[in-house]
Amino acid sequence: MVTEEQREGRAVVIEARGLTKVFLDFWHRPKVRAVSGLSFDVYRGEVFGLLGPNGSGKTTTLKMLLGLLYPTQGALRVLGHGPRHVLTKARIGYLPEDSYLYPSLTCEETLHFYGRLFGLPSRERGRRVEQLLEMIGLRHMRHRLVGEFSRGMARRLGLAQALINDPDLVIMDEPTAGLDPPGRRQVKDLILTLAARGKTVVISSHLLADMEDVCDRVAILYDGRFRAEGTVAALLEERRRVALTVPAPEEGELQRLREAVRAVTGVDPVVEHPRRNLEEFFLEVIEQARRETPEVSGALAERGLADYLAGGLRKDGGSREGQKSGDTARNG
Ligand SMILES: Nc1ncnc2c1ncn2[C@@H]1O[C@H](COP(=O)(O)OP(=O)(O)O)[C@@H](O)[C@H]1O
Ligand SMILES: [Mg+2]
Secondary structure (H helix, E strand, C coil), X not given: CCCHHHHCCCXXXXXXXXXXXXXXXXXXXXXXXXXXXXXXXXXXXXXXXXXXXXXXXXXXXXXXXCCCCCCCEEEEEECCECCCCHHHHHCEEEECCCCCCCCXXXXXXXXXXXXXXXXXXXXXXXXXXXXXXXXXXXXHHCCCEHHHCCHXXXXXXXXXXXXXXXXXXXXXXXXXXXXXXXXXXXXXXXXHHHHHCCCEEEEEECCHHHHHHHCCEEEEEECCEEEEEEEHHHHHCCCCCCCCCCCCCCHHHHHHHHHHHHHHXXXXXXXXXXXXXXXXXXXXXXXXXXXXXXXXXXXXXXXXXXXXXXXXXXXXXHHHHHHHHHHHHHHC
């Protein structure tokens, strides 16, 4: 979690002011006002989420950040330059909504292809490709054609492709869409790890539970405008109520506790067992089944993060990661 104090003096990675995009029709008449007057900042090491229903302007906003679309109005700086600056482009990784992967390349060839686009020398490229294949759990699929991949496998490969240039800013459009629960969990863990390593991550999604687990701050888009914005904690915390959690008491103790609470607050407390969420339970069942049947054909990530992505940064992950995993444990 990035607090206000930590944000003070932190490097601003994205500065958007009054960002607006109007799509024109064939006759250059305004047709769709996709994004209207968005202003926001994203800081280094932060995970910023754009939430919104289909058609609310998420992809359009991300494409402006990437320099793929010109804003109709507004000012935008990304990594200290305009979004189309070559220096900016080289430091951004992008996972598009639909990964545009070449079906006739193999998994491994795909990563080498993107590595060459970024001008990586062949040894370094080979090293990164190995680490990425391991990270996304597709090492055993390296010689398979991408055209034969399931949607989940293609999504993972898209993610690896977005990280080949060791970007400082990673922009992901619906990164968890179309993945099964273990795949979603892996992508979420990867996002948290990237952020803990000082990378800045901007994601869009309509999958609210996933966003809640990974985002420091979210903005809710509807019809091209922000309708709410803030830290997940500030937006969701019910400040007018508290929950006390204690080991399950005996019947008599429970009665005494109730009376004590009533004596202090004047109202009866709500007593219930805290619940884990379904995702957590599901993953536990799958993990158990996997231990009992070790040979499975699906993709399984073998390790958290490619070493080169962690290069030069704190190895311990720092307090932020600790804080995050605490949050995740609480949320489920
Ligand atoms: N190239 C385009 N030309 C015209 N309208 C577009 C274009 N791209 C997106 N739009 C429109 O802009 C709005 C926002 O789209 P988009 O940013 O893709 O939303 P989201 O990613 O939130 O689903 C939609 O009404 C969509 O139809
Ligand atoms: Mg979209």
